[in-house]
Amino acid sequence: xxxxxxxSAARIGTVYLVGAGPGDPDLLTLRAARLIGEAxxxxxxxxxxxxxxxxxxxxxxxxxxxxxxxxxxxxQDAINxxxxxxxxxxxxxxxxxxxxxxxxxxxxxxAEACRAAGVPVxxxxxxxxxxGAAAAAGIALTHRDAASTVSFVAGQCQTLADQxxxxxxxxxxxxxxxxxxxxxxxxxxKLIADGLSPDVPVAVIENATRPAMRVLRGVLAGLDALIxxxxxxxxxxxxxxxxxxxxxxxxxxxxTETVA
Numbered sequence: 630x631x632x633x634x635x636x637s638a639a640r641i642g643t644v645y646l647v648g649a650g651p652g653d654p655d656l657l658t659l660r661a662a663r664l665i666g667e668a669x670x671x672x673x674x675x676x677x678x679x680x681x682x683x684x685x686x687x688x689x690x691x692x693x694x695x696x697x698x699x700x701x702x703x704x705q706d707a708i709n710x711x712x713x714x715x716x717x718x719x720x721x722x723x724x725x726x727x728x729x730x731x732x733x734x735x736x737x738x739x740a741e742a743c744r745a746a747g748v749p750v751x752x753x754x755x756x757x758x759x760x761g762a763a764a765a766a767g768i769a770l771t772h773r774d775a776a777s778t779v780s781f782v783a784g785q786c787q788t789l790a791d792q793x794x795x796x797x798x799x800x801x802x803x804x805x806x807x808x809x810x811x812x813x814x815x816x817x818x819k820l821i822a823d824g825l826s827p828d829v830p831v832a833v834i835e836n837a838t839r840p841a842m843r844v845l846r847g848v849l850a851g852l853d854a855l856i857x858x859x860x861x862x863x864x865x866x867x868x869x870x871x872x873x874x875x876x877x878x879x880x881x882x883x884x885t886e887t888v889a
Contacts, residue, residue, distance in 0.1 A: 642716040644743045645723045646730040648755015651762055652678045652864070653838035660753050664723055670715060672708070673725040674734075676864045678839060681725075705735060709742035716748040727864065728758035733783050733807045759805045762837030762866045766844045768873060775871040776803040784809025784816050784867070795823050803870035810865050814853040820869070825849065830874035835865040846873065 645664055650656040657665070665671070665684045673682060675695025682691060692711070694703045703711065715722045730736030730752060740750045759781055763770050770779045780797040785808035798804035798820060809816050810833075821827055827850035835843045847855040849869060855861075 640719055641748060642719050642721040643749045643751055644712050644716050644739070645721070645751045645753060646736045646740060647723055647725050647753040648729040648734075648757075649673075649677045649681050649725050649727050650756040651728060651758050651760075651765070651838045652681075652836065653761075654678065654680045654684065656756050656761060656838060657681065658753065658755060661755060664753065665725070668721075668723040670720050671723045671725055672711065672715075674727055676727040677725050705738060709739055712739060712743055713746040713748055716743065717746065726755075728761070729755045732757045732759075732781070758807065758837065758864070759866060762834040763805070763868060765838045765842060766832065766834050766868075768832060768834075768868055768875065770803045770805065770868070770872060772872050772875060775801075775875065777801055779803040779805065781805050781807065783807050784812050794819060798825050798829065798869050800871075803868065803872050806867040806869070808863070809867045810856055810861055810863055813856050813867070816867070817849055817852050820849060825869075829869060830871060831855075832868040832873035833859075833861055833865055834868065835861050837864070837866065 647661050647664055648658070649661065662684060665681065666686070668685055668689050670690045670692070671682070671685055672692045672694055675693060685691065694708050694711070712722055712724060724730070724739060726734040726736060728734060731754070736752070740752065743750045759770075771777060778801065780802065782794065782797065782804065784806040806816060827848065829849045831847055831849050831852050833845040833856060835845070843859070845855055845859055845861065852867070
């Protein structure tokens with residue numbers, strides 16, 4: 630990506646929406662790693678691992694647009710505007726997102742804003758957080774003996790109580806919840822009210838694929854207590870269903886903390 634003054638003055642830049650995967654730099658796609666290594670400007674989420682950002686050139690400009698519950702560095706409209714403004718100024722922009730940019734990453738909104746402004750967009754997929762976390766924890770989301778369906782939902786939503794989750798979890802199904810740590814109590818109440826057994830197995834995967842990874846196991850009725858007792862913090866995912874109770878591979882045992 631060439632952002633020299635002469636090149637910048639002559640053209641509109643391209644926005645690259647790039648998935649950073651679940652955390653481990655070794656799980657980047659080859660294309661993502663190459664783009665990061667060539668980038669002059671990276672606009673990144675807060676959960677992108679520092680080891681991935683370290684792959685950028687020493688003189689690259691890094692702009693954090695980290696989001697935390699009830700505290701955003703920039704609202705989404707401002708992020709969209711930032712991408713458009715930089716591209717119209719002739720700069721190629723690498724928009725780096727955890728997981729896959731189009732899975733709960735609002736990459737679709739950013740792509741639409743860029744295209745509406747006449748800015749070209751290139752989407753580079755990444756290993757989604759759910760798939761990467763489950764694999765690292767040794768959890769087969771669709772194990773033949775336990776589940777033939779898997780669903781992904783966002784647990785951090787203002788209209789959580791109004792959403793219809795009926796049928797997403799239960800016998801033969803696996804439910805993976807993104808951004809559900811802060812709303813675990815409401816999630817538990819919702820699922821039990823919709824008829825899910827309080828004893829259904831759950832697993833909480835924190836810092837998936839990273840050195841500090843933990844896998845905590847319990848049952849739905851104790852989900853919130855499990856999270857509080859172990860001070861779980863994002864990035865973390867919740868897996869609900871029989872697959873969550875299956876023992877991980879022996880090679881992953883050292884990363885797993887089983888909770889009765």
